[in-house]
Amino acid sequence: MDRSIQDVARLVGTTSRTLRHYDRLGLLPPSRVGSNGYRYYDDDALVRLQRILLLRGLGLGLPAITEVLNREAEPARALRKHLELLRQEQERLARQIASVSLTIDQLEGGEQLMAENMFDGFDHTRYKDEVEERWGAEAYATGDRWWRGMSEAERTQYKARTAQLGADWTAAAEQGIAPDSDAAQELARRHFEWLSGVPGLPSSDGRPSKEYFVGLGDMYVADDRFAANYGGRKGAEFVRDALKVFADRRL
Amino acid sequence: MDRSIQDVARLVGTTSRTLRHYDRLGLLPPSRVGSNGYRYYDDDALVRLQRILLLRGLGLGLPAITEVLNREAEPARALRKHLELLRQEQERLARQIASVSLTIDQLEGGEQLMAENMFDGFDHTRYKDEVEERWGAEAYATGDRWWRGMSEAERTQYKARTAQLGADWTAAAEQGIAPDSDAAQELARRHFEWLSGVPGLPSSDGRPSKEYFVGLGDMYVADDRFAANYGGRKGAEFVRDALKVFADRRL
DNA sequence: CGTATAGGTTGACGTCGCGTCAAGGTCAAC
């Protein structure tokens, strides 16, 4: 009924070295030890091993696993604590990825920055100088880090959403509806939500402030490069007016 | 002109132990060593140290830094290689975070799974049983992991995009345009792209297969819960027909 | 019975970038 160390290792996809390691830590003692020193494991030990490997697969350390399995700690609580560590690590990684990307670009082209990489989206931070002038260098850097921290798929998705928003604005403007109509206000609401996903805004809670939101509309009208995203000057004026109404009513 | 090891350490914000470590690795030998064994550093050494710390801050290992600083490796190339490692690590972390979240939920509520958390989006994997039955439990688990790996902002964004797509389908269906019209086919293309962002599809390259895409349309019609996303039975039929035309032409 | 082969055992080093003692020498000031 009992299995040798190799049998167990193969059964669960690990190595005998690992099992010996767990034995020495007191994490998984063999159910029986032969007079020759051989380790043998029964079904209970196998169950315990499975649990160990599951928790280890989630990234928990062996001491933490020991606590949980010995009922000295609550599994859910331990996992939540662990989850927080994982999230922190993930954010640290994202920042590092952003820094590395930035450094590569600087090494290669000298200031060939975000703008060129995302010409078809992200319009309010599209041009480094403008953004820095209006909202400060830190806001630009934050946005740049955010953008670089995203995966390719996420960027594609974001750009698609941005393009869609621009197209819908353009279509609405061409239909000649009023800026305070329900349809236009729904677009303004989407615009607001779209902005809310972008860090680096001059606001603490991740959502654009009223001033910023209104100012953005003015910028769209004032700058043809931005206006182009909304079907030209006329479209940009429509967007500006709709955003203004939205801001007055809801912000 | 030369500085003692403590002076240097304080100057750049590190410790004397670290400087001794770098010395022993041959990464940063002191510019001068007194007869008493004391280490002294000149300005060149300081510059080199700054570079070391910069690269270390980006996550590079000391051997890699050694190569770069000794001109045995190209900085940009080394960083790109490093960047790839970072991205892999980040994805691994995302998966782990998803798994941990899932485990916590299972421990706490027993099967309060994704479905409840995202009632307003993600329709084709909205119901665990249906999905498992049609595409296998693994596909469901993959989708669930993907969903849990996203940040709150990403989820919001995804749901908004999903809702928008549904609304646009509904509007198109109500206008009574033909399923093979340009407008409908543009919607079908968006639908296809929207699906492409979702892992766990029965396809290797991350894009839905033709069969899956067409089958999805049938499912929308067959199941009122799905049809509701597209303006009811009529709308779902319109979607199904448009997807079919798209699949025949493009997949 | 000898032997080839496939197991098993303990012990110890290496990983990565230092932090942290430990034990002791050096220097400037009082």
Added chain:
DNA sequence: GTTGACCTTGACGCGACGTCAACCTATACG
């Protein structure tokens, strides 16, 4: 001479094992 700040080398610890090394045991086969 003493104090206190600073310097040196050497060695352990961290985390979860991988990877030898050296040696013992079980089983099958001729």
